[in-house]
Amino acid sequence: MSASQSDPVRDYHQRTKHRLDGYAAGPDTLDWDDQPVAFRDYGNCPRVGLKLREGGPAFADIAAGIRQPSALPGSNSIGALLACSLAISTWKHHGTARWAVRCNPSSGNLHPTEAYLALPDTDDLAAGLYHYRPQDHQLEQRTAYPQALSDALFGDLPAGSFLLGLSAIPWREAWKYGERAWRYCQLDLGHALGALRYAAALLGWQVHSLEHLADAEVAALLGLDRASDFETDEPEYPELLCLLSPACQAVTLPYLLPEDLSGQLAGLVWQGKANRLSGRHLYQWPIIDETVRAAMKPRTALVTEIPSPLPPPLGLDCELSAVDLIQRRRSAQAFDGSTGLDRDAFFALLDHCLPRAGLPPWGEQVEPAQLHLILFVHRVESLQKGLYALPRDLHALEPLKTAMRSEFQWQAVADCPPHLPLFQLIGADARRTAARLACQQAIAANGAFSLAMLAEFDQVMAVGSWAYRRLMTKAGLLGQALYLGAEASGLQGTGIGCFFDDGLHELFGLQGDEYQVLYQFTVGKGTPDSRITNQLPYPELRG
Numbered sequence: 001m002s003a004s005q006s007d008p009v010r011d012y013h014q015r016t017k018h019r020l021d022g023y024a025a026g027p028d029t030l031d032w033d034d035q036p037v038a039f040r041d042y043g044n045c046p047r048v049g050l051k052l053r054e055g056g057p058a059f060a061d062i063a064a065g066i067r068q069p070s071a072l073p074g075s076n077s078i079g080a081l082l083a084c085s086l087a088i089s090t091w092k093h094h095g096t097a098r099w100a101v102r103c104n105p106s107s108g109n110l111h112p113t114e115a116y117l118a119l120p121d122t123d124d125l126a127a128g129l130y131h132y133r134p135q136d137h138q139l140e141q142r143t144a145y146p147q148a149l150s151d152a153l154f155g156d157l158p159a160g161s162f163l164l165g166l167s168a169i170p171w172r173e174a175w176k177y178g179e180r181a182w183r184y185c186q187l188d189l190g191h192a193l194g195a196l197r198y199a200a201a202l203l204g205w206q207v208h209s210l211e212h213l214a215d216a217e218v219a220a221l222l223g224l225d226r227a228s229d230f231e232t233d234e235p236e237y238p239e240l241l242c243l244l245s246p247a248c249q250a251v252t253l254p255y256l257l258p259e260d261l262s263g264q265l266a267g268l269v270w271q272g273k274a275n276r277l278s279g280r281h282l283y284q285w286p287i288i289d290e291t292v293r294a295a296m297k298p299r300t301a302l303v304t305e306i307p308s309p310l311p312p313p314l315g316l317d318c319e320l321s322a323v324d325l326i327q328r329r330r331s332a333q334a335f336d337g338s339t340g341l342d343r344d345a346f347f348a349l350l351d352h353c354l355p356r357a358g359l360p361p362w363g364e365q366v367e368p369a370q371l372h373l374i375l376f377v378h379r380v381e382s383l384q385k386g387l388y389a390l391p392r393d394l395h396a397l398e399p400l401k402t403a404m405r406s407e408f409q410w411q412a413v414a415d416c417p418p419h420l421p422l423f424q425l426i427g428a429d430a431r432r433t434a435a436r437l438a439c440q441q442a443i444a445a446n447g448a449f450s451l452a453m454l455a456e457f458d459q460v461m462a463v464g465s466w467a468y469r470r471l472m473t474k475a476g477l478l479g480q481a482l483y484l485g486a487e488a489s490g491l492q493g494t495g496i497g498c499f500f501d502d503g504l505h506e507l508f509g510l511q512g513d514e515y516q517v518l519y520q521f522t523v524g525k526g527t528p529d530s531r532i533t534n535q536l537p538y539p540e541l542r543g
């Protein structure tokens with residue numbers, strides 16, 4: 001039996017490919033009356049209102065890593081963090097329909113990601129575990145921490161530190177997308193993490209994603225292992241715990257949760273129960289839960305490999321405040337088919353996609369990138385139309401050349417900054433091909449460029465099945481850099497989760513699983529839909 005046959009997570013990846021001759025298994029019809037509720041609600045819990053955030057530094061300064069003064073955690077600053085990351089940014093209206101869109105994007109706007117905060121005592125928030133409610137920008141307190149637990153969790157951290165956990169409810173996505181939905185949960189998680197990192201930078205906070213922790217530990221901390229508090233057919237899974245702390249203070253890593261955490265938590269009073277999201281569950285997708293179980297992560301060592309240092313990023317030409325830019329970010333549903341991007345802005349946007357430690361949306365530590373970009377360039381000033389490659393770390397250049405189509409030219413793009421390894425593979429009008437392979441979506445053809453994120457799949461998966469989640473999360477994180485980078489360039493982006501996996505591999509000349517495309521993205525000038533009107537969220541919190 002080959003390695004790929006023996007790993008259920010690799011099997012899931014193969015099985016959930018969209019193919020030119022058939023889509024991955026999904027519902028035959030959408031059961032609209034049974035659409036899962038968009039918002040988690042624990043019901044009978046004490047709630048705390050949060051503040052909104054207006055004004056503040058320019059997005060270009062945040063993207064350049066210009067450090068902001070560190071705020072103290074409290075309802076003001078945590079309100080600002082969430083208002084610029086996971087909150088509703090607009091209510092949309094069309095006829096009698098009304099729906100919310102958020103600062104973070106989500107496949108199908110279905111938002112499987114939930115957020116929890118584990119806080120020490122702050123000025124106006126008591127120590128405890130809270131769930132974030134985007135529906136009213138409030139926290140609901142699931143449990144209060146006694147002093148001993150608060151000391152055990154936060155005692156060794158710099159003052160002003162706290163924990164933020166992310167989880168996923170796959171049913172929200174699976175209701176619409178069937179088996180492929182779990183991929184989207186992972187991509188959405190990366191977007192949420194990226195959104196948090198940009199927002200944290202506004203507050204002078206660093207965000208360490210504590211990837212070394214085991215899922216079981218994170219589940220315990222977030223109260224997700226309390227089976228009787230959740231509907232059995234709507235499981236919510238732990239994904240990631242992050243440590244937020246003042247950017248100016250060093251944090252000793254690895255941060256570990258207390259050994260007897262489960263015991264301490266079991267002795268606390270827990271409040272509320274998770275709401276049921278939908279009643280019928282007409283279609284079921286058991287492969288998702290089986291794959292989640294196979295991809296559960298044990299505690300692991302910290303990754304210590306670091307990439308070669310990069311020069312400071314090329315400036316993004318944008319005068320908007322970060323708050324305005326983050327809250328105006330939208331996925332384009334159609335592009336005008338004519339507006340392009342000038343060459344320098346294109347280089348700056350690509351440069352924003354290179355991982356630099358400490359700059360949002362990247363972490364405080366970055367590893368050599370194992371996700372690379374294959375670009376379909378349609379309308380970039382004085383750049384020939386065609387296929388291009390951007391290995392996001394130079395270690396990948398020679399292996400990619402060997403693995404990809406032999407007729408690709410790998411011609412370095414003239415005038416490209418030396419640290420940005422952009423290569424032309426072939427000159428061609430690739431618009432029709434780009435749209436066709438993105439499940440016939442015109443947005444892949446009508447913008448300035450679209451791209452595929454190509455992962456070093458075999459290499460990463462050799463670490464363990466759980467590594468699939470980290471890889472997908474990184475693709476989502478990169479997607480978030482592209483979304484905000486596109487807005488900062490005066491354009492819009494759209495993540496593309498619907499694509500024909502092996503059609504792309506064939507186009508690139510790739511065989512086997514050494515490389516796999518995990519996500520696509522497209523950038524161009526969005527055309528607004530004049531039938532839809534927008535309304536600001538949380539009017540009761542505005543002056």
Ligand SMILES: Cc1cc2nc3c(=O)[nH]c(=O)nc-3n(C[C@H](O)[C@H](O)[C@H](O)COP(=O)(O)O)c2cc1C
Pocket residue numbers: 101102103104105106107108109184187188191329330331332333441443494495496497498
């Ligand atoms: C992982 C992911 C996959 C997506 N796939 C597609 C896609 O294939 N086609 C599309 O038009 N939009 C796609 N989108 C965009 C979402 O539909 C969009 O984020 C959602 O409707 C919310 O709108 P907003 O991004 O403006 O907040 C995707 C977004 C994400 C995060």
